[in-house]
Structures are given as structure tokens and as C-alpha cells.
Amino acid sequence: MFARFAKMLLIVTLVATTGAHWALLQSVAWTAMLADNLSCGSVSQAVSRTFDGEHPCPLCKAIAAGKKSEKKKDSTLQLQKFEFPLANENPSLASPLQFEAPLPAIAFFKVHIQRPPVPPPRGLIG
Numbered sequence: 661m662f663a664r665f666a667k668m669l670l671i672v673t674l675v676a677t678t679g680a681h682w683a684l685l686q687s688v689a690w691t692a693m694l695a696d697n698l699s700c701g702s703v704s705q706a707v708s709r710t711f712d713g714e715h716p717c718p719l720c721k722a723i724a725a726g727k728k729s730e731k732k733k734d735s736t737l738q739l740q741k742f743e744f745p746l747a748n749e750n751p752s753l754a755s756p757l758q759f760e761a762p763l764p765a766i767a768f769f770k771v772h773i774q775r776p777p778v779p780p781p782r783g784l785i786g
Contacts, residue, residue: 692717
């Protein structure tokens with residue numbers, strides 16, 4: 661169940677970050693407009709009235725306002741320029757005065773040799 665929720669959250673995040681939610685809302689608005697316009701006239705008249713741009717529905721107006729406000733937010737975002745000091749032209753590496761080699765890894769582990777219990781434990785399986 662958690663995996664399904666995580667996948668749905670990922671899909672919603674991708675849709676929102678790519679701006680596909682505007683296209684989805686616009687499709688819903690056009691579908692509703694086409695259905696409304698079909699009740700008043702022929703198919704060709706309904707299609708031309710839906711997509712001519714001269715008769716927007718309230719949802720189309722809200723979508724246009726949302727897109728416009730989103731673009732304003734993006735354009736007001738100012739990028740900061742990072743400036744780094746000039747690097748030395750002749751970099752050098754200095755070695756430490758004293759160097760001790762690390763102990764081998766086997767020195768850190770204690771070896772415990774024990775025989776397995778007889779009979780074997782029957783915890784979760786049995």
C-alpha cells in the first residue's frame with residue numbers, strides 16, 4: 661500500500677513540476693465547453709466556438725490567470741551568482757611530519773569460536 665501511495669505521490673509531483681496540470685485542466689474545460697456548445701448548435705459550430713478563443717468559459721479564464729501568475733513568479737526569481745577567489749597557479753601538497761600506518765583490520769576483531777546449540781533453536785520457524 662505504501663508503494664502505491666509513493667508512486668502516486670511521484671506522479672503528482674512530476675505533473676505539478678512540469679506544468680502538465682494546466683494542460684489537464686484545459687482539456688477538462690474544453691470538454692465541458694464542447695458539451696455545452698453541442699446543445700446549442702451543430703458539431704462544426706460547437707467545435708469552432710469552443711476553440712476560437714473568443715468565447716472562453718470561466719474555467720478557461722481561471723486557467724489563463726493561473727498560468728500568467730505562475731510565469732510572473734518564475735520571472736521574478738533572481739539567480740545568485742557565486743564568485744570564487746582565484747586559485748593558486750602552483751598548488752602543492754604538503755605531507756605530514758609523522759605518518760603512522762593504520763593497524764590491519766583483523767586486529768580490531770575478536771574471534772569467538774563457539775559450537776552451535778544442539779538441538780538448533782526453533783524460534784520463528786517452528
